[in-house]
Amino acid sequence: MAVSQTFTVRNFVKALDQHAKKPLLQVAQTVSEKSDSDSTKQKLQSVLASLEKLYIPGSNQHTRDAIQLLLSLQNQRLVEGLPPSKDSEQAALEQAVLNKVAIVVYSQALDILLSQCLEAESEMEWWNDVERSPSNVVHYLLQTLPSRLVNLTRTFRDGLRQHNIPMNIDQLRPSSLRLLFPSRALRPSILVTSLFPHLHHSSQSLSSIPSLSLFFDSQQTPSGNHGWSITRIISHLAGSIRSLIELPYRLTKEECRFKRRQLEAIRNDRASALGQLAQERLRLRDTLDHPQFDLESLKPTVEVIDGIMREVTSSVAMDSTLPMLQAFCSTTFTEFKDLHVAHLRSEQLLKPSRLTRLWPRLILGPPIFLYTVGRLYHSRGSLLQLARESKEVLQGFLVDWLIEPLKGVFDTVRSKDKSVIVSKEGVEADFESLERMAISLAKDHLNYNSDQLRGLSEQVRAGDLTPVMKLYEEDIRSPVKSALGGTLLRTLFIQVQKAKVDIDQALTGIDRLLKSQELTFAFVGVAPAFSILYLTVGYIRRLLVGGRGKQRYGGKHQRARVLFAMRRIERLLIHDQTTQVSSQTAGLLMLSVAQLQTYAEKYLPNNSRLKEGFLEDVEDLEDPELGGRERRLVVERMWRSWGKILGLGEIAGEGVMT
Known part of the structure; x- marks a missing residue:
């Protein structure tokens, strides 16, 4: 996923880098004409060369060095009371370094937001797949059962310690549990919430489960009403027992739905920030093109990044542009990413760990395998007989139904001039x-x-x-x-x-x-x-080829992702009827564009007109200069140009990924 987001951001900021080439060419000409005796100029040239190789650097060290150099030069002039440098060569170098710093910082902010959008969307799709399938819900409940039981045991132990009650078997009686862990209607006890933590936030969803009050409130029992008939009491108890049996499944499904919605909200929030930042590209481009480009003209874009980051981090607002850029590369970006991951983990929104998902197979797999091997060994006689009979059937089919008739066809062709009735x-x-x-x-x-x-x-x-x-x-x-x-x-x-x-x-x-x-x-x-x-x-x-997904253009599964990504783009553009798309729409568009570009890079033939044309259309979709109407025309062109070639209509008809 990191490759796709970097590729998308690199293409997105490529136009900015092209707009910044003019001062860079001027710097190159100036340097070639003059000597490199000045150490400050040499430092600027070295920093510029290190930044020139980077679109989205894996480390912020080069960017921090460049900002530190610009800060030192600025502070030196302030201390010495000197005006801005009149040396045209040094001024051009400083401006070129500032250009690249602005582009790199802007790229890093885009990269962080896009990666968080993609991560939230990926996790959301996993929970959505679990929620859609009853078998997946049951399997997920089995996978997480040990951790739920551990939480239940810990909660029970803490409750006994809080009331200074020794732990013994008598405390497991229903009456004791109701006294220690009381519950009211639609307010589950702490024992239930320890098994299903999402009930802390969505306990109101319990109202949709019939007869659940019997499980939470022991006072509402059929025996308390003497006017009830035996049949009605039995029916009520049967319904309550059935609801109680179905309760773990329903609560597990509700938990998957809750986490999916939480991740969807996080994705939309990050998409709004991403779209807001993506729409700043035009302003940043105009700033880079302006002949009097300085720190003050760059400040509005930096303030947008600072405002987005301060919504999550604890960074302090600054007035100066360079200190803000330095804070981004030093602490803000790292803190923003760490807090995002910490939030997902604390709310348990990430899919379970690999060990959690695999433990049923690791525990139940060997006994089932040994049992199967034992049964096969004890039935080896009948299996050998079945194998011999299968061999005879297959041999008879091949010889009597295929080979012999084909020989007859060849004999007929070879002897077609001989008479049969009269010579x-x-x-x-x-x-x-x-x-x-x-x-x-x-x-x-x-x-x-x-x-x-x-x-x-x-x-x-x-x-x-x-x-x-x-x-x-x-x-x-x-x-x-x-x-x-x-x-x-x-x-x-x-x-x-x-x-x-x-x-x-x-x-x-x-x-x-x-x-x-x-x-x-x-x-x-x-x-x-x-x-x-x-x-x-x-x-x-x-079975052999299709199961591995090695079909044309990535197989049905990958082409289905293209179908849904293009459908979401068109749906967003239809719902957003404004001339200029909103921030959230722009962010979700960039998210879908990243998915389409990933697909094209991985699964379309290299050096082909198909891949080249597909990527050109995708780049048009992420162009902030195009409004909603123009982008809808691009989507229509993509359906018309690539829908039949990629077989998107056939994928939709087959119901893939339903």
């Missing part, structure tokens, strides 16, 4: 036999010459048996005579042969039709196996 050679032999029979009849009875025989051969090849049919028509005029001594039988047998040839040709056509559909039937047979294999492989791939 090509058989059809050709029947055709040649018909041709010879027709030519022999024409040669014996029609006295055809060689040319006529060739013509008849072509006719037979074309399926035309007109000469043979004419001879048959003449023979059937006297069938008995033609059958005994004529050509009736020969013409009849030729027609039988012609019918056989026609049947062979029809079967050949059917064979070709079946052959053309054989691949279709083969693929239909193998399609179910391919469908099952595709679904299985896709599911395994989602």
Whole structure:
């Protein structure tokens, strides 16, 4: 998270640094033309060089050295009664150092506020995730149960000591507990608040829990009213017992809601301060551009930072600009960060420690693991049988449903020219036999010459048996005579042969039709196996690849964060209809911008137009010179340009992070 906030602040103040380049270039030219004999100038040059490398330094030492040098020069002139330096080189160096000090201090203040916003938002999202899920609430209650019991024991011990009562088992009776730790309606006892500390601040929420007065006030019992029937008493007691059983869950959920709201208030408070400070960039830029830039022109911006810090810290207001800057780098910034962390810890707003979250797994994990291993060992025979059967099923599926059908498809493709019903050679032999029979009849009875025989051969090849049919028509005029001594039988047998040839040709056509559909039937047979294999492989791939989030553009989870960040930006801009956005809106915008920039830096392809264009749009959103209407246009452009590419609509439809 620190990388993202530093990147955001660095981009935000980059424009200020560019505005300060003109005096820096003048300093560089002056130094190159003159000697470095003056020790004061050398110190200024050294300090300026150390500040020039820093946007947000990890240590305030360089900034403190620069301020101390400026203070020493100022005090020296006051003591000696000297006017400001008339040496143009030294004056330019002092102004350049003051420029960089102002930018660095401004950057540090932005960085601190943005980091606290991000921390509060991160913790708030964790509590929100716990609150949304009943299983997470129960798991959180289990995780924090030891610490709650320790607080309860400590409270019980302190109560006995306060009343000078020895600790024994008799004190655990309900009547003794009511006397020692009394409670009234909607005012839980100290024992309950030791288990759920948030009730100190939000005990009024207990009014939403039915029959809770029975748990806190023993005087309001059904037996105290003689007009109640047995059924009503039993129903009331059953409802009270049910409420009592549900009470830990409801109070735990209320605790998560309370902490989430507290963190949301802290985030909004820091966002307002962040926005107020971000809107000072324009004034600071104008101050740096002013030719007569001095400490007095810088004072309004410094006073804004001082006012923000003094709301939390115990720093004393100062009149002078340089002492205020020195106090920021020496104590104020550090105290501001420490008090923020101390407040979160004292109010227990941070998520539980890693050990607290892991102890159920560390304690319950080994016994469950040993029990599972033991059960598996005792059931090893049936497990081996199950493994063998699974292997046979898998092998049968792969061989009988996948490999064999695929081999059939390959065999069909390889042997597609072979006939199935009738062979090509058989059809050709029947055709040649018909041709010879027709030519022999024409040669014996029609006295055809060689040319006529060739013509008849072509006719037979074309399926035309007109000469043979004419001879048959003449023979059937006297069938008995033609059958005994004529050509009736020969013409009849030729027609039988012609019918056989026609049947062979029809079967050949059917064979070709079946052959053309054989691949279709083969693929239909193998399609179910391919469908099952595709679904299985896709599911395994989602488990192995999707679970690690190594999908395109960071995966669904990260793209969902982009979706919600852009949605929040648009919602803020729609609700804020003013020309210039408010301080809180500006701070929340900067917070969302930091999240979008983090996403782009981590998950978008490097050196790509996608990343470059996305970051350009994000930088437009954080530009304080743009009003609410212009920023809404930028958001619309981002939805139009990147919504489809990043699949934000699909993420919203799938309900990720609900």
